[in-house]
Amino acid sequence: MKFLFLLAANIKRKKIRTFLTLGSYFTAFLLFGLLSAIKSAFNQGVDVAGANRIVVGNKTSIIMPLPISYMEKFFELNGVKNVTYASWFGGYYKDPKNFFAQMAVDSYTYFDVYSEFKIEKNQFLDFMKDRQGCIVGKKTAEKYGFKIGDKIPIIASVWGGVWEFNLRAIYTGTKPEDDLTQFFFHASYLEERRPWGKGMVGWYIVEIEKPELAFSISREIDSIFSNSPYETKSDTEKAFALGFVKQIGNIELIILSIGAIVFLTLLLVTSNTMELSVRERSAEFAVLKTIGFSDSLLYFLTISESLFYSFMGGSLGILVAKLFTLKGDPTGGFLPVFYISMNQMVLGFLLIFVFGFLSGILPARRVYKLRIVEALGRI
Amino acid sequence: MPVPVTYSLNSIKARKTSSTTAILCIAGVVCVFVAVMAMANGFSKMLKSTGLENNLIILRKGSSAEMMSVISKEQFKAVGDINLVKRDKSGNPFISGEIVVVAPFFHKATKTNALAQVRGVQTAALGVHRQVKIVKGRFFREGMYEFVVGKNAANMYEGLEINKEVKLGGRTFKVVGIMESDGSLYESEVWCDLRLLQETYKRPLNIVSTIFLTLKTKSDFSEFKKAVEKDPRLNLDVKTEKEFFEEQSRVITTLIRILGFLVAMVMAIGAVFAAFNTIYSSLAARTKELATLRAIGFSPLSIIGALLFESLIISFCGGFLGCLLSLPLDEFSASTLNFQSFSQVAFTFEISFSLLLQGMLFAFIIGISAGSLPAIRSTKLKPSDALREV
Numbered sequence: 001m002k003f004l005f006l007l008a009a010n011i012k013r014k015k016i017r018t019f020l021t022l023g024s025y026f027t028a029f030l031l032f033g034l035l036s037a038i039k040s041a042f043n044q045g046v047d048v049a050g051a052n053r054i055v056v057g058n059k060t061s062i063i064m065p066l067p068i069s070y071m072e073k074f075f076e077l078n079g080v081k082n083v084t085y086a087s088w089f090g091g092y093y094k095d096p097k098n099f100f101a102q103m104a105v106d107s108y109t110y111f112d113v114y115s116e117f118k119i120e121k122n123q124f125l126d127f128m129k130d131r132q133g134c135i136v137g138k139k140t141a142e143k144y145g146f147k148i149g150d151k152i153p154i155i156a157s158v159w160g161g162v163w164e165f166n167l168r169a170i171y172t173g174t175k176p177e178d179d180l181t182q183f184f185f186h187a188s189y190l191e192e193r194r195p196w197g198k199g200m201v202g203w204y205i206v207e208i209e210k211p212e213l214a215f216s217i218s219r220e221i222d223s224i225f226s227n228s229p230y231e232t233k234s235d236t237e238k239a240f241a242l243g244f245v246k247q248i249g250n251i252e253l254i255i256l257s258i259g260a261i262v263f264l265t266l267l268l269v270t271s272n273t274m275e276l277s278v279r280e281r282s283a284e285f286a287v288l289k290t291i292g293f294s295d296s297l298l299y300f301l302t303i304s305e306s307l308f309y310s311f312m313g314g315s316l317g318i319l320v321a322k323l324f325t326l327k328g329d330p331t332g333g334f335l336p337v338f339y340i341s342m343n344q345m346v347l348g349f350l351l352i353f354v355f356g357f358l359s360g361i362l363p364a365r366r367v368y369k370l371r372i373v374e375a376l377g378r379i
Numbered sequence: 380m381p382v383p384v385t386y387s388l389n390s391i392k393a394r395k396t397s398s399t400t401a402i403l404c405i406a407g408v409v410c411v412f413v414a415v416m417a418m419a420n421g422f423s424k425m426l427k428s429t430g431l432e433n434n435l436i437i438l439r440k441g442s443s444a445e446m447m448s449v450i451s452k453e454q455f456k457a458v459g460d461i462n463l464v465k466r467d468k469s470g471n472p473f474i475s476g477e478i479v480v481v482a483p484f485f486h487k488a489t490k491t492n493a494l495a496q497v498r499g500v501q502t503a504a505l506g507v508h509r510q511v512k513i514v515k516g517r518f519f520r521e522g523m524y525e526f527v528v529g530k531n532a533a534n535m536y537e538g539l540e541i542n543k544e545v546k547l548g549g550r551t552f553k554v555v556g557i558m559e560s561d562g563s564l565y566e567s568e569v570w571c572d573l574r575l576l577q578e579t580y581k582r583p584l585n586i587v588s589t590i591f592l593t594l595k596t597k598s599d600f601s602e603f604k605k606a607v608e609k610d611p612r613l614n615l616d617v618k619t620e621k622e623f624f625e626e627q628s629r630v631i632t633t634l635i636r637i638l639g640f641l642v643a644m645v646m647a648i649g650a651v652f653a654a655f656n657t658i659y660s661s662l663a664a665r666t667k668e669l670a671t672l673r674a675i676g677f678s679p680l681s682i683i684g685a686l687l688f689e690s691l692i693i694s695f696c697g698g699f700l701g702c703l704l705s706l707p708l709d710e711f712s713a714s715t716l717n718f719q720s721f722s723q724v725a726f727t728f729e730i731s732f733s734l735l736l737q738g739m740l741f742a743f744i745i746g747i748s749a750g751s752l753p754a755i756r757s758t759k760l761k762p763s764d765a766l767r768e769v
Binding site: 016017020021023024026027028030031034035038060061062063064090092096097099155156157158160161196229231233242243244246247248249250258261262265266268269272273275276277330331334 | 446634723
């Protein structure tokens with residue numbers, strides 16, 4: 001501790017250099033934060049997928065419907081806890097740019113199966129009483145300024161015309177990765193108003209008692225309906241979500257390669273800067289050694305200096321990235337979530353430590369091995 | 380007297396680690412910059428070639444995507460009767476009613492079932508989508524369970540090769556042709572007979588999703604639009620193909636632009652820091668050397684010139700290396716999700732000469748901005764002070 005002033009003096013020695021080194025760490029870890037937010041945004045569907053939920057869709061194509069009569073057959077299966085269904089509505093609010101998912105759901109069962117969505121009891125009862133009621137996620141409600149009781153007109157791309165809904169409830173999530181942008185309304189209202197496609201639903205979600213049963217139950221469901229006019233394709237919710245993420249592109253690979261380039265360069269730069277700064281000060285280190293500083297103390301001091309840079313610059317970078325993500329999705333609503341998870345923060349600080357340490361090792365070794373006579377003899 | 384060029388070259392050689400670091404930094408940023416731009420350029424080129432001059436697309440009012448639109452046979456006829464539509468010698472209009480659905484096929488790269496856009500058309504479609512050409516095999520015959528597959532779709536999915544049979548909705552289709560269309564969206568699609576697709580997807584036969592048509596001249600657009608709006612039977616939206624496909628790509632281009640730009644910008648700032656840091660440190664360590672140069676009579680200006688020349692060489696090497704590293708990406712074919720229909724679209728990275736020049740320019744900007752300040756500063760010190768510095 002008593003050598004803190006020495007550390008401080010070294011850091012203040014070349015202000016520009018200190019600033020630049022901090023800046024390098026800052027940008028690298030700012031980027032780290034942004035990349036992890038992008039990654040979680042794309043993986044959102046996978047992260048929230050329940051291991052005990054199976055999605056049952058039409059085998060020919062997910063855009064084709066399934067008959068409502070299947071619901072009872074699912075309940076007959078062993079290991080099935082609950083069943084619900086949903087249909088894609090495919091509309092928009094005022095302008096196609098206002099992008100959030102609307103779904104007609106079986107209001108009696110949907111929120112039991114998706115128990116992670118929290119709705120106030122009174123609001124939910126109001127929703128159940130109103131034929132044209134709807135439930136909207138907190139994020140969408142905030143974005144468009146929807147308040148309980150508002151009439152929300154949705155332009156129906158598929159069914160035509162403008163459909164009016166009354167906002168009865170706003171749901172919140174239990175985890176930061178829960179999608180709070182969706183819009184739900186009664187399937188019975190869709191059924192009543194749409195001119196065709198009656199008696200059909202978009203897809204079923206089957207909740208099972210134990211995740212281990214997922215494979216056998218999926219197989220069983222698909223075999224029951226094989227060779228019927230509406231064959232099914234069942235998958236765990238996770239596999240279903242993962243399929244979509246994979247289709248967007250190999251985001252993991254892009255992020256990993258950018259990250260690798262950035263961090264390797266960072267290591268090169270900071271280690272080189274430390275090296276140069278140490279070389280420049282070799283006469284000073286020689287003097288310190290002459291007056292009795294041990295080799296290992298100087299080794300330790302050099303490493304601490306490097307750790308100081310990485311810690312100050314890096315944590316500021318992560319902090320700014322965190323603040324940036326708190327402001328919300330930069331694409332204006334195309335990403336369902338945009339946040340840096342706790343795990344990623346911890347990983348970031350771990351990396352800060354590792355990189356501070358690695359950048360310091362070579363220069364510190366040079367200091368450790370420095371021979372007084374040579375160093376003082378150098379021009 | 381100017382400082383000899385060999386001085387700059389030798390000093391780069393003498394400080395191998397610093398020079399390499401600076402070169403690698405710049406190379407990394409230039410490579411990412413070129414790659415992001417090549418991706419955005421490739422995607423927008425793919426959509427541009429999908430929209431043709433004087434071609435229009437018509438959807439039901441309020442529909443934001445082809446898959447969501449519904450147009451009746453009567454409406455289709457009424458549109459075709461409008462006088463402004465181009466006609467062939469026997470008086471038939473260049474108009475094509477199509478339905479668009481998605482179907483799962485096995486995607487080779489991700490080893491999962493991915494959705495491909497399937498378009499049901501009639502032979503008339505070839506007259507309207509003039510960029511579509513059959514490069515292998517033939518077009519499907521009406522009434523036959525046959526597929527014509529876009530070049531990219533054939534590459535992306537397993538089993539969509541010529542003469543192979545594919546199951547869809549309990550029916551077996553045979554792939555009879557491969558089509559190309561200047562890299563447009565259609566190259567990621569599968570085409571088949573309109574009526575059979577309607578049957579397979581249990582759609583009513585008197586309904587299509589979209590109408591494509593060709594106008595006599597481009598300038599007829601607003602007049603045509605008025606004619607459609609005037610007709611009370613036609614509750615339809617008219618757009619030029621160019622306008623429509625640009626709208627369709629909004630999600631993807633916004634994602635690439637905003638996220639790609641964000642990442643590239645932060646990287647560029649980081650690179651300026653890094654290059655600045657390296658060049659600055661290497662100059663700072665050379666205070667004595669530069670003071671010696673001053674002492675033996677070189678003017679400050681010529682020393683600045685030599686130092687700038689040094690950073691130029693470094694940024695040239697970095698930029699060149701970065702461009703070189705990005706070159707294998709040219710023509711690299713990537714595919715992503717079309718957020719309007721959740722189907723796969725393929726496009727190729729486009730690295731043009733001017734993009735490479737931009738990359739080099741980017742490198743020079745980083746190099747000069749990182750090199751100039753330390754260069755000027757290094758000459759401000761009095762040689763006598765600098766030489767005495769410990």
